[in-house]
Amino acid sequence: MMQSLKYPFVLLAFIAFGVMAADLGKSGMIDRDFSLAIGKTVEVEGEDFYIRFKAVLEDSRCPANALCTSQGNAQVQLEILGTYDQHQTIVLNTDNEPKAMTVKGHRVILIALNPSRIDGESISAGDYAVTLRVESPAD
Template identity: 30%
Template sequence: MDQAKKEAALRSAKSDKGGVIYLKEGENRFLKEYEMNVTFKKMLEDSRCPQGVDCIWAGNATAEIELMGTYTRPMTFQLSTTNDARRGTTTTGNFNGYSISLVEVYPQTTAEKGFKARQGNYKIGLKFSKSSNGDGVTTK
């Protein structure tokens, strides 16, 4: 699927059957099915390889999200597109019995428009799944 079609699908989709929730930068939404409020606060970095450029490293994008359960205080997570212990990045966080993973970041940077030009216009896809390891804050 080309980039324009992906972005169009992202704009029209709110949630899909696979548990992916799409948020625009700055958007806040209460997710009744997960009993939590989710805020995509901002993109912290986007060093992904721009479209049409050959790169040695694929790069990384990191989003700051805030999660708050019905009976819990807010917690801030930094979720990235790569897991890299040396850089301190992770794709997944655990909260209220769910694993929340950053699975998509749009738009892709280009040689003409990098991170600074895209700030405020990002969209992310977060995948929610029941946590199997028992980590995270619990509301019950």
């Protein structure tokens, strides 16, 4: 009985990895900026985890063609995927804190959210991309 229950779980794991692999972009370099489109996943080069750009939760940034009293803020949701389906959801901000979080001993930093807002124009959810940096652990 136990043996027959194991196979559906193995099949589900392969299906889940296949879905993730379809969204997998290039490798994210350690200590260098890289870009990640919404809905895409990147393997952190040489490490045992992936980062998926899940959503833009808020975008109140000052439009590039406007004068504002503050820069505003954008808030993004990232999912950190490890081995054996271990995952963690983090939320980072462009202007407010936190702008970075420590994950699996590495510091994940939100550098930018693109494209910039333009007054009078809307940004389609699928057009967003984040610029991230993953810093190696301090020795």
